[in-house]
Amino acid sequence: MAIITTTKRTERFRRTTPPTCKYWLAGRCNRNPCGFSHSLPTSPSNVYYNANTTYKHSKKPDSSVEKMASSSAKKAINCAPKAFKKPENCALKAVECRPEAEAISVEKPSKCEQKAEAISSVEKPSKCEQKAVLIEKTADVEDVATVAKACVDKSRSICKYWMTDNCVDGDLCQNLHSWFYGDGFSTLAKLHEHKEAITGIALPAGSNKLISGSTDGTVRAWDCNTGRCVNMIHLNSQVTSLISEGPWIFAGVKNAVKAWNIQTGADVTLDGPKGQVLSLNVGNDILLAGAEDGVIYAWRCSFETPFKLVATLSGHSKPVVCLAIGCHRMLYSGSMDHSIKVWDLDTFQCTMTLNGHTNVVTSLICWDNYLLSGSSDCTVNVWVCTEEGTLEVTYTHTHQIAVLGLYGMTDAEAKPILFCSCKDNSVRMYELPTFLERGRLFTRQEVRSFQIGPGGLFFTGDGTGLLNVWKWLEE
Structure with missing residues (x-):
């Protein structure tokens, strides 16, 4: 019988090799051909054959x-x-x-x-x-950083963990790690001596001192050059409003208005209001105070003779939160009863009632011939006087959060800017009249007070007692 000896084969894809002949290992195998392998076992490989192996049959x-x-x-x-x-x-x-x-x-x-x-x-x-x-x-790590940076650029809220120095995401955090965003302004200083919310900021005429009042019951005076607190007055009552007119400083407390003259040192207490005095304003030599009982108290003040209570304006059914004085000797008052009332300061009579809001009217400002009102109903209304002498809403700007305060000033280029303090601890900055957002300020608690200073300075006071100093940057 012919013996076919394989000298070269193609891969056969077999999983096992024939076992080694035990007689061949002992040198006594006499079979030809033998059905077992006459070679030592090798390590597995992709080629399952051996040159010395003989087979009975062969396939292609x-x-x-x-x-x-x-x-x-x-x-x-x-x-x-x-x-x-x-x-x-x-x-x-x-x-x-x-x-x-x-x-x-x-x-x-x-x-x-x-x-x-x-x-x-x-x-x-x-x-x-x-x-x-x-x-x-x-x-890729670089791509992740790029995507995260894009998210940060688009973010419109500050990281609450960064505010407490506990954010672990660092530059990859999707929220802001900054106290503001926007161009054209910067922060200069942070004055933190008050223990509770700052409710009023004033710059008395003829003084280099900045005055602030707080619900911690104190009024502080700050040196505008060094930023240090140089004087403090304890009132033993929450200060819920504070303004200045000439050399006089007025602070609203419970059941009274405190007044100081920084030039003469005079100290006056104006009694009459019932409850906390929530708002103050001065116009046409008249000091006006909106109280918790819903009444507006008016004192005639020539600043040389003693203050004299000349009128009490009753009409609101709930506390008077804000006051604004416009042209034509008109007074505007906003209340927790959701209404705005217009008063004639010559007759102290209410001429009209505006019902454009569905919640507390928190702030009023007069700008040229316009009246702007902010409310807890998350809207800002722009009112204009019609030919009939009435006020109508010409535009309503809607927010997603309650509006706490409205403040207006011009930037370094003399463009009108509206500051809108909101319940989410931010202050939005809008260009008027387009309401395009210019930037945003952030605080640990909501901003309760605002004041314009000389040379492009402005000041904000928040609920933690922090007083921030900001400045518009010149080109």
């Missing part, structure tokens, strides 16, 4: 390879239609299997990779594929 080495190739081609062709039918699911699986697919050798690709390659040929990628691309991009 290319037959198994051709069958394997044809079966692989059929599977690839069958997978493609499935990928087109459900591209989203296949793409999602491809993303999930990606780490495993990278570990598999190139010679034997996985089904997930084959499906992913079939999907990549589609002209219009699915949503899942777009997400896969996004995942691949954000896997």
Whole structure:
């Protein structure tokens, strides 16, 4: 019988090799051919044959390879239609299997990779594929930093953890790590001596002192050059409003108004109000005080003779929160009863009542011929006088949070800027008359007071007792 000896064979894809002949190992095998291997066992490899192995039969080495190739081609062709039918699911699986697919050798690709390659040929990628691309991009640290920076640029709220020095995200935090954002202004100083909310800031005429009042029961005087507190007055009562007119300083407390003259040293107490004095204003030599009992008290003040109570303006059913004096000797008052009343200062009579808000009217300012009102109903109304002499709302700016105060001034370029203090511990800055947001200030608690200073300075006082000094930057 002819003996076929194999000298070279193609890969046969066999999982095991014939066992070694034990008689051959002992040198006593007399079989020819022998069904067992006459060689020592070797380590596994991709080629399962040995040059010294003899077999009874031999098959064409290319037959198994051709069958394997044809079966692989059929599977690839069958997978493609499935990928087109459900591209989203296949793409999602491809993303999930990606780490495993990278570990598999190139010679034997996985089904997930084959499906992913079939999907990549589609002209219009699915949503899942777009997400896969996004995942691949954000896997890089630099890309993550870029995406995070973009989120920070778009953010409009301050990081509450950064405010307490506890933020662990650092530059990757999606919220702001700054006390303000916007161009054209900066912060100069932070004065923190008050223990509670600052409710009034004043700059008396003829003095280099900044005066502040707080609900901690004190009035403090600050040196404008050094920023240090140089004097403090204990009133033993919460200061809920504070203004200055000429050399006089007025502070609203419970059941009274305290007055000081910084030039003569005079100290006066004006009795009459019932409850806390929540708002103060001076116009036409008349000191006006809005009290918790809903009444406005008016004192005639020539600043040379003693103050004299000349009128009490009754009309509001709840506390008077804010006062503003406009042209034509008119007084505007906002109350917790949701209304705005217009008073004639010559006759002390109410001429009209405005009902444009659905919640507490928290702030009023007069700007040229316009009246602006802010409310806890999250709106700012712009009122204009009609030909009939009435006031109508010409524009309403809506916020997502309650409005606490409105303040107006001009920037370094003489553009009118409206400051809008909100319940979310921020102050939004709008250019008028477009109401385009110019920037935003942030505090640990809401801003309760605002004051304009010389040379582009302005001051804000918040609920923590912090007094911030800001300045508009010249070009």
